[in-house]
Every structure is written in structure tokens, then in C-alpha cells.
Amino acid sequence: MSTPERIALLCGLFAAAMAIAQEGPNLGIEATAEQVAGWSINIQPDGTGLPPGSGTAADGAAVYAAQCVACHGQEGVGGPNDRLVGGHGTIASDSPVRTVGSYWPYATTVFDYVRRSMPILRPQSLSDDEVYAVTAYLLELNGIIAEGDVMNAATLPQVEMPNAGNFEWAYTED
Amino acid sequence: MNDDPALEAVAGNGLLHRRLFLRGSVAAGLTFMTAKTATAAPPDVPASMLVPGAGMSGYGLRSPHEDHVQRGFGSLPGTVGTGASRTPLEHLEGIITPGALHFERHHNGIPDIDPAGHRLLIHGLVERPLIFDLDSLSRYPLVSKLQFIECSGNSGANNAAEPPNVSAGTIHGLVSNSQWTGVPLSILLDEAGVQSEGRWILAEGSDAAGMSRSVPMTKALDDAIVAIYQNGEHLRPGNGYPMRLFLPGWEGNMSVKWLRRIEVTAGPTMTKDETSKYSDLMPDGRSLLFTFPMEVKSVITSPSGTNAMQGPGLYQISGIAWSGAGRVGRVEISADDGESWAEAALDDPVLPMSLTRFRLPWRWDGGPAVLQSRAVDETGAAQPTRTAMLAGRGSAYRYHYHAIQSWAVTESGEVSNVYS
Numbered sequence: 001m002s003t004p005e006r007i008a009l010l011c012g013l014f015a016a017a018m019a020i021a022q023e024g025p026n027l028g029i030e031a032t033a034e035q036v037a038g039w040s041i042n043i044q045p046d047g048t049g050l051p052p053g054s055g056t057a058a059d060g061a062a063v064y065a066a067q068c069v070a071c072h073g074q075e076g077v078g079g080p081n082d083r084l085v086g087g088h089g090t091i092a093s094d095s096p097v098r099t100v101g102s103y104w105p106y107a108t109t110v111f112d113y114v115r116r117s118m119p120i121l122r123p124q125s126l127s128d129d130e131v132y133a134v135t136a137y138l139l140e141l142n143g144i145i146a147e148g149d150v151m152n153a154a155t156l157p158q159v160e161m162p163n164a165g166n167f168e169w170a171y172t173e174d
Numbered sequence: 175m176n177d178d179p180a181l182e183a184v185a186g187n188g189l190l191h192r193r194l195f196l197r198g199s200v201a202a203g204l205t206f207m208t209a210k211t212a213t214a215a216p217p218d219v220p221a222s223m224l225v226p227g228a229g230m231s232g233y234g235l236r237s238p239h240e241d242h243v244q245r246g247f248g249s250l251p252g253t254v255g256t257g258a259s260r261t262p263l264e265h266l267e268g269i270i271t272p273g274a275l276h277f278e279r280h281h282n283g284i285p286d287i288d289p290a291g292h293r294l295l296i297h298g299l300v301e302r303p304l305i306f307d308l309d310s311l312s313r314y315p316l317v318s319k320l321q322f323i324e325c326s327g328n329s330g331a332n333n334a335a336e337p338p339n340v341s342a343g344t345i346h347g348l349v350s351n352s353q354w355t356g357v358p359l360s361i362l363l364d365e366a367g368v369q370s371e372g373r374w375i376l377a378e379g380s381d382a383a384g385m386s387r388s389v390p391m392t393k394a395l396d397d398a399i400v401a402i403y404q405n406g407e408h409l410r411p412g413n414g415y416p417m418r419l420f421l422p423g424w425e426g427n428m429s430v431k432w433l434r435r436i437e438v439t440a441g442p443t444m445t446k447d448e449t450s451k452y453s454d455l456m457p458d459g460r461s462l463l464f465t466f467p468m469e470v471k472s473v474i475t476s477p478s479g480t481n482a483m484q485g486p487g488l489y490q491i492s493g494i495a496w497s498g499a500g501r502v503g504r505v506e507i508s509a510d511d512g513e514s515w516a517e518a519a520l521d522d523p524v525l526p527m528s529l530t531r532f533r534l535p536w537r538w539d540g541g542p543a544v545l546q547s548r549a550v551d552e553t554g555a556a557q558p559t560r561t562a563m564l565a566g567r568g569s570a571y572r573y574h575y576h577a578i579q580s581w582a583v584t585e586s587g588e589v590s591n592v593y594s
């Protein structure tokens with residue numbers, strides 16, 4: 001065997017060894033559709049993942065008063081934690097006030113986040129109807145939907161957030 | 175005067191050549207130190223030589239004399255675990271952060287997870303949704319990398335109009351460096367069989383915040399790992415036990431801890447922590463989503479904010495530099511507020527996306543000084559001044575602060591944070 005041939009062979013062996021090192025032992029257990037459904041709680045901006053159920057701002061006011069007001073304040077302002085309402089028109093100013101209404105680009109994110117994380121001392125304790133309702137209440141307080149609007153899997157992804165057009169991606173997909 | 179050329183100043187206000195400490199001139203250098211150390215007489219026979227020492231233990235503790243070295247931490251009102259603890263950088267040397275001092279950023283506390291019941295589900299746009307546990311992952315090919323993780327909110331304290339007079343760790347301690355060992359995520363995704371429309375993943379933690387972030391598939395397939403070890407032992411609870419995502423060089427929040435689920439998706443999920451938070455608001459009202467890589471950065475850790483100098487004489491300036499884009503190329507130091515600069519020595523190893531330790535001898539003449547370090551990474555990206563960095567950003571841009579840090583030294587030897 002000539003030297004170049006030998007090198008080529010060695011390189012081939014080396015590449016094969018690398019490939020083997022990167023191969024897994026296939027120890028994953030195949031998940032059933034039911035398992036996946038029970039496990040997956042995220043909502044995509046197009047509404048994928050939204051559960052059945054619904055609620056209005058009126059229903060949500062009661063949920064908010066019982067579960068949220070202590071930390072986020074009356075009507076979403078003035079509590080010890082994040083302000084959730086107002087700040088419209090401040091985003092391009094020297095002192096922007098970022099809230100669900102003034103800043104957030106997607107209404108689906110409100111449902112996703114409140115359902116998984118709030119109220120912070122009892123996450124995932126609200127029913128889906130309650131999450132729809134309190135989401136509707138926050139959107140209504142922010143003047144984004146009307147008091148009687150029903151939020152559900154069909155309507156929530158349609159809600160246009162006022163600041164949505166001001167977001168740009170710093171990351172380019174290739 | 176000393177005529178050793180190594181003791182010649184290489185930049186203003188007493189900066190000496192980086193080779194001074196390396197070539198045995200240290201003895202000559204030490205003559206500059208104050209007489210203070212010479213007055214402390216050693217005891218004839220230390221007490222420790224007269225009685226047997228303590229026995230062994232199964233899991234070691236540090237010396238009680240080091241108990242003052244602590245992370246500072248705080249949590250939002252009404253919570254105990256929604257906040258951050260910061261690595262006390264000013265107390266550490268070298269480039270490895272001890273597990274017990276690694277910074278933490280949690281959104282609803284540290285979950286108590288028994289690995290026997292913990293599972294990782296990979297599903298979504300895949301051929302086969304798969305469930306893994308810690309035992310099965312431990313049988314996969316593992317890789318180890320010494321790499322930093324930095325919260326993109328790190329150093330945000332220096333966005334304030336007035337410089338906070340606090341320590342290096344209090345300002346910059348949301349960065350730590352560990353040897354992370356885990357399974358390349360590409361192997362697990364390959365076994366699940368990613369469909370062609372699968373361009374992103376959603377990673378979700380099993381904490382009480384259900385912390386979740388979207389990650390581009392290119393990163394997931396490139397160098398992402400599911401980490402199960404940190405500095406040789408299983409992950410600390412505060413750093414994701416029993417398994418976390420680890421994304422080298424990218425903002426720390428994305429390296430989701432307590433990883434329970436990876437969903438392959440067509441696009442980003444637009445979670446709260448990639449829209450409401452961890453997005454960058456610019457002065458004209460536009461906001462940037464997905465500013466993933468952490469920039470080139472450095473900070474002098476000794477001497478640093480709230481330190482007291484021990485009188486004029488020879489010191490070694492020491493600090494850390496890093497870049498999410500690769501290796502640190504070089505670090506320069508100024509002792510005269512940026513008038514002149516000298517190149518620092520870099521300790522081995524200099525690794526991609528790892529903290530790198532830099533050093534330079536400095537003869538402090540007892541006068542006022544402003545110490546600065548600026549890093550340049552191997553791609554040529556250079557750390558900006560604070561003024562230059564803020565010029566394009568405005569004050570509402572909260573994350574990715576990576577400007578040059580300035581420490582002022584007064585004639586009485588107090589070291590404090592200043593803007594320059």
C-alpha cells in the first residue's frame with residue numbers, strides 16, 4: 001500500500017470511529033400519544049396547544065381578585081410584582097413601562113405563562129376556564145379586547161397585541 | 175533604582191511587563207512591598223503540630239476560615255426563589271467556579287427532584303417520541319467541556335445612572351465556569367428522528383415556573399448537550415439536577431435547568447422569557463428577540479470594587495475574560511483611565527467559550543489610578559467602552575451589558591466602581 005493510500009485508509013478508519021462514538025445506544029422508550037398529550041403544556045403563537053374551555057373578562061375579574069391582586073395590584077397596577085396593565089405609548093420613550101398590554105407581542109403567551117407559572121405560590125392550580133378568563137381580564141384592562149369577548153382556542157390567537165409590530169429577530173434562521 | 179528591564183513600565187501609572195512574574199524577577203519585585211508583612215513573626219511551634227488533626231469525612235467542607243466567601247442573593251417580593259445568587263468573583267482565582275459558589279437564576283425556586291422519578295420527553299416534529307431517564311442517559315456517549323454560563327442580565331447594575339459602589343461579584347457575578355459533562359443533544363434528536371419542518375426546539379424545565387425557552391435547531395444539533403455532571407459530580411440542585419440543557423456561549427436563561435421536555439417545533443414558541451423578558455428594547459421602540467450569543471467581556475477581579483489596597487508597592491492585577499464566540503484572543507490593561515494599555519498574560523488553558531484568567535504586574539505608587547481591562551476575542555470582536563456601548567442602545571436595553579469595567583483606586587487605597 002502506498003503512503004497516500006495508507007493515510008486515506010487511516011482517515012477512513014478515524015472517521016468511522018468518530019461516527020461510532022457519536023451513535024447512541026437507543027435507550028429511549030417510545031412515548032404514547034396519551035403520555036405526550038399529558039406532558040405538553042406549551043402554546044404556540046398560532047394557538048397550537050390551546051385546550052378546550054373559555055372565559056370572559058367578567059369571569060376573569062373574580063379569578064384575579066382571588067388569585068392575583070395581592071401581588072399585581074388593583075387592575076394590574078401598583079402591586080409588589082410586575083405591573084400587568086397600562087404603559088401604552090411609553091415603549092419608545094425614555095422611561096418605557098413594559099406590561100402585558102404595552103409590550104407583549106402575543107396573547108397566546110399570556111395563557112401559556114399564566115397556566116404554567118401563576119399564581120406563583122400555586123402554579124398550575126387554575127382550571128383552563130380560569131386561565132382563559134383571567135387572560136381575557138388582563139387583555140380587557142389593557143383595552144385590547146372588549147368586556148364581553150369570549151377567549152377560547154379559536155379567538156385568543158386572533159387577538160392583535162398593540163406592540164407586536166415592533167419586534168425584530170436578532171437571530172437569522174439559515 | 176532597579177535596572178532590571180522587566181521592571182520597566184510598559185504602560186502608564188506603573189503597569190509592568192507581563193513576563194515579570196514568569197521569569198524569576200519576583201524576588202526583586204517583592205522588595206517593593208510594604209514592611210507590613212515582615213513585622214508578623216511566625217509562632218515557634220503552631221498548635222496544629224501538637225495534636226492529631228481531625229478525621230476524614232465522606233463529603234468535604236471548606237475551611238471554616240473561608241465561610242465569609244458567600245454568594246449574595248435576593249428574591250422578588252412574596253417569593254423566596256425568584257431571583258439570583260451571584261458568584262463572589264473577587265474571592266476566586268483560576269477559572270473553575272466551585273459548584274457551591276456557582277451563580278443561580280431561578281424563576282420559582284429550586285425543585286427537589288428524585289432522579290428515579292425524573293424523565294426527559296423528546297417529542298413534537300419527530301418520527302418517534304422518546305422518554306429517557308438519568309440511568310439511560312448515563313449510558314450514552316458523554317462529552318466534557320470547560321465552559322462558562324452567563325445570565326444575559328449580568329452586569330446590568332452598571333446600566334444605572336450612577337455607578338453602584340459594590341463588589342465585582344455583585345455587579346458581574348452572574349457568570350460562572352464549570353466542566354460540564356453530558357450527552358450531545360444531537361444524538362438524542364437523531365434517535366427521535368427530527369422531521370424536516372423541525373427548525374426549533376422548545377426546552378422546558380420541571381420547576382414551578384415551567385421555565386421554557388425556544389432554541390434554533392442549528393444550535394441544538396451543533397454543540398448543545400444534556401448536561402448531567404458539573405465539575406465531575408452530578409449537577410447541583412440549583413444548577414438543574416438531575417439534568418439540564420447546556421448551550422455553550424449563549425445567554426444562560428436558555429440552558430434550561432431540570433430539563434423535562436424537548437418539543438421539536440416549526441418556529442419559536444414565544445414564551446414569556448423570550449418576549450416579555452430577555453428581549454432588548456431600543457430607544458426607537460423596536461425590540462430585538464433572540465439575541466443569543468454572549469459578547470466578549472472581561473473584568474478585573476483583583477483589585478476590585480470595595481477592596482482596600484495594602485499600601486504602595488507591587489501588585490498583580492488579576493481578572494477573567496470570556497466570549498460566547500470562541501477563545502479570548504488578548505486582554506489589555508490600563509491603570510491610567512484608558513490613556514495607555516499593556517497586554518496581560520493569559521493563564522493556560524485558553525479555551526473556547528470558557529473563562530480565561532489574565533494577569534499583569536502593577537507597581538502602585540500610591541497615587542490615584544483607574545484600572546480597566548479590555549478583551550478581544552479570536553474573531554476580533556473587542557469589548558466596548560460603556561459610552562460606546564450605551565450610545566447605540568439607550569437606557570432601557572437591560573441585557574447583554576458587556577462594557578469595559580473601571581475601578582478607581584484612591585490615594586487612601588479604596589477601590590470602587592466608576593464610569594469612565
